[in-house]
Amino acid sequence: EALYGPADPLSILNKESVTRAVFNSSSAWLLEFYSSWCGHCINYAPTWRALARDVSDWDPAIKIGVLDCAEEDNYGTCKDFGVTLYPTFRFFKAFTTEFTQGENYKAGNDREIQTVRQVIIDFLQTSPAQSKPQACPTLEPISSSEISSLLTQKQSHYTAIIFESEESYVGREVMLDLIRYSNMVVRRALPSDKAILEKLGIGSVPSCYLIQPNGSHGLIKEVKCLRAQLSSHLKALPNVRKRLPSDTAHSGLNKDAQQGDVAMKEFDRSKLYMADLESGLHYVLRAELANHRTLEGEKLKTFKDFVTILYKLFPGRPHVMKLLETLQEWLVSMPLDKIPYDAILDLVNNRMRISGIFLTNHTQWVGCRGSKSHLRGYPCSLWKLFHSLTVQASVKPDALANTALGADPQAVLQTMRSYIREFFGCRECAKHFEAMAKETMDSVRTPDQAVLWLWRKHNAVNNRLSGAPSEDPKFPKVQWPTSDLCSACHGQTGGGTQSWNENEVLSFLKRYYGKQEISLEFADHRTEQSEAADGHGNKEPLPTKKPEEGEDLKKNQGPQFLDKLIPNKPEKSVGSEAADTRQSVSFLGIGFSNIDMSLCVILYLTSSLFLMVMYFFFRFRSKRWKVRYSRPFV
Numbered sequence: 001e002a003l004y005g006p007a008d009p010l011s012i013l014n015k016e017s018v019t020r021a022v023f024n025s026s027s028a029w030l031l032e033f034y035s036s037w038c039g040h041c042i043n044y045a046p047t048w049r050a051l052a053r054d055v056s057d058w059d060p061a062i063k064i065g066v067l068d069c070a071e072e073d074n075y076g077t078c079k080d081f082g083v084t085l086y087p088t089f090r091f092f093k094a095f096t097t098e099f100t101q102g103e104n105y106k107a108g109n110d111r112e113i114q115t116v117r118q119v120i121i122d123f124l125q126t127s128p129a130q131s132k133p134q135a136c137p138t139l140e141p142i143s144s145s146e147i148s149s150l151l152t153q154k155q156s157h158y159t160a161i162i163f164e165s166e167e168s169y170v171g172r173e174v175m176l177d178l179i180r181y182s183n184m185v186v187r188r189a190l191p192s193d194k195a196i197l198e199k200l201g202i203g204s205v206p207s208c209y210l211i212q213p214n215g216s217h218g219l220i221k222e223v224k225c226l227r228a229q230l231s232s233h234l235k236a237l238p239n240v241r242k243r244l245p246s247d248t249a250h251s252g253l254n255k256d257a258q259q260g261d262v263a264m265k266e267f268d269r270s271k272l273y274m275a276d277l278e279s280g281l282h283y284v285l286r287a288e289l290a291n292h293r294t295l296e297g298e299k300l301k302t303f304k305d306f307v308t309i310l311y312k313l314f315p316g317r318p319h320v321m322k323l324l325e326t327l328q329e330w331l332v333s334m335p336l337d338k339i340p341y342d343a344i345l346d347l348v349n350n351r352m353r354i355s356g357i358f359l360t361n362h363t364q365w366v367g368c369r370g371s372k373s374h375l376r377g378y379p380c381s382l383w384k385l386f387h388s389l390t391v392q393a394s395v396k397p398d399a400l401a402n403t404a405l406g407a408d409p410q411a412v413l414q415t416m417r418s419y420i421r422e423f424f425g426c427r428e429c430a431k432h433f434e435a436m437a438k439e440t441m442d443s444v445r446t447p448d449q450a451v452l453w454l455w456r457k458h459n460a461v462n463n464r465l466s467g468a469p470s471e472d473p474k475f476p477k478v479q480w481p482t483s484d485l486c487s488a489c490h491g492q493t494g495g496g497t498q499s500w501n502e503n504e505v506l507s508f509l510k511r512y513y514g515k516q517e518i519s520l521e522f523a524d525h526r527t528e529q530s531e532a533a534d535g536h537g538n539k540e541p542l543p544t545k546k547p548e549e550g551e552d553l554k555k556n557q558g559p560q561f562l563d564k565l566i567p568n569k570p571e572k573s574v575g576s577e578a579a580d581t582r583q584s585v586s587f588l589g590i591g592f593s594n595i596d597m598s599l600c601v602i603l604y605l606t607s608s609l610f611l612m613v614m615y616f617f618f619r620f621r622s623k624r625w626k627v628r629y630s631r632p633f634v
């Protein structure tokens with residue numbers, strides 16, 4: 001099944017429902033922005049589900065939700081929320097009318113259920129009065145005088161007072177556990193007034209004192225003063241009833257929950273598919289990188305190096321290579337130390353298209369398709385992409401010689417290392433990869449060694465992840481290539497350790513990841529018109545977010561600024577598989593821009609006019625000639 005489903009006690013949000021749910025809500029929200037391909041999100045899902053179940057009764061005060069940033073429809077939304085790493089946890093206050101990116105979860109990597117509960121309580125308690133959910137009880141302790149007056153007043157409901165130390169969360173947890181219950185009010189008190197403690201017979205904290213509706217009162221002795229026991233005890237008292245939920249947020253929003261088992265394509269495991277490489281590239285350019293508003297410093301350098309490597313080494317089809325070349329030339333001609341990513345998106349999504357340059361705009365996993373929608377996909381394609389690049393670099397050792405990267409045998413690996421560090425959404429993966437790189441990447445001396453280094457490290461990751469929840473049971477993590485793919489790669493196995501014939505492995509990798517062997521089956525052969533017709537078209541520029549306070553104005557000057565950023569180079573015509581049937585802008589594989597088309601029309605009209613003028617001129621002259629030389633009297 002999908003990572004989260006309708007049966008989970010949380011709201012599964014998407015680009016449409018997130019704004020509706022989170023803004024102007026009567027309750028606060030805690031959202032997990034995750035990525036269904038991210039192993040750590042997969043590992044953490046059971047905890048998040050358990051947390052949502054644990055605090056499901058707190059719903060009128062705080063709601064728990066999830067949003068999958070790997071869903072194509074949600075790319076723009078995650079970008080708007082400034083989410084670049086997964087999982088990211090954000091709080092949203094109640095009654096927020098303006099768009100906000102929310103507040104980051106404050107306990108770092110400690111996301112155990114108890115810690116999250118306490119962080120939620122701190123968030124609710126410190127929210128300003130105007131954004132306190134109405135249903136949220138007063139979480140502050142009551143004073144001795146209030147306790148004394150409660151003891152003397154007659155109430156129509158139970159009042160439970162939990163005496164506890166200042167740092168204890170039991171009282172506040174029990175208060176929130178009971179907000180949906182009628183006839184019960186829970187308060188907390190600090191053990192500061194010795195006289196009142198003595199009067200009530202409280203010898204130690206935590207202790208729980210109960211005032212009955214009939215005015216009688218006494219210590220609760222039946223259960224220990226621990227959250228679960230106390231909450232269950234109070235909920236079970238006579239006439240204490242659970243109120244119906246005030247809204248149907250979960251059931252309503254979970255309509256958007258999608259995906260279950262994925263129909264598998266028939267594919268050949270011994271082949272590398274172009275569809276996987278292009279889908280990965282699409283995800284990199286339009287989702288992972290697009291989450292970054294501007295590229296500068298190390299990020300910009302990494303992006304430039306990455307594009308250089310792709311342009312020189314990606315084993316792609318002509319129209320994709322043209323896109324990479326144009327992007328590379330554009331970056332080289334752009335001596336800026338800060339580039340808004342929207343400018344790059346505009347170039348890739350809009351400007352290149354009018355010249356017939358086209359990269360698939362949706363993911364189509366074949367060899368990387370998981371048996372469940374949250375398994376495999378993007379990280380699988382990223383591994384394949386970098387394996388292909390190392391192999392291409394070893395086949396064409398001079399490819400990078402005239403670039404800023406030079407003929408460095410580590411160029412692809414170091415660029416991969418920077419990409420993973422700067423952009424890869426799975427932070428834990430990046431940490432592990434960096435540790436491996438730090439250890440041995442420097443020892444790589446030749447392009448062939450780079451191919452083998454990546455192969456070895458990928459197998460080390462496979463070994464570590466074997467049996468993890470992110471492992472697809474239909475694609476177990478094995479030491480690769482298995483002997484059915486390459487029996488010669490496997491040496492004698494002695495003492496339980498696997499031995500490899502590395503020369504054979506190298507030849508196999510060069511063959512498997514070599515350009516000639518890539519299968520074009522399932523690759524996107526559609527044209528722009530057919531995309532639009534089947535609903536996958538994405539000709540709209542990706543959304544740009546409202547400027548934030550204090551943000552660099554330049555970033556948000558819209559199209560005019562982009563025009564200045566993008567040099568007015570004449571559009572180049574290209575032959576392209578995807579472009580050859582685009583009637584309005586392309587003819588016989590030659591791309592025409594709007595300017596080209598306008599020039600054609602102007603030239604056509606001018607030449608027609610010229611021909612007409614010539615025609616009348618000669619007609620007039622011939623008439624005069626006839627009149628002059630005709631001799632009617634002869």
Ligand SMILES: Cc1cc2nc3c(=O)[nH]c(=O)nc-3n(C[C@H](O)[C@H](O)[C@H](O)COP(=O)(O)OP(=O)(O)OC[C@H]3O[C@@H](n4cnc5c(N)ncnc54)[C@H](O)[C@@H]3O)c2cc1C
Binds near residue numbers: 384430
């Ligand atoms: C740099 C990086 C680090 C990661 N770190 C983590 C992590 O710490 N924790 C986590 O949960 N997930 C991590 N992931 C994701 C994880 O490695 C897998 O990509 C993901 O679980 C999907 O697995 P998969 O079954 O598609 O196979 P993948 O491991 O993604 O492999 C994809 C394909 O590559 C081929 N292949 C397999 N092994 C090799 C090899 N040794 N050499 C060449 N080709 C091979 C096979 O055809 C395989 O189907 C990381 C991903 C990347 C790119």
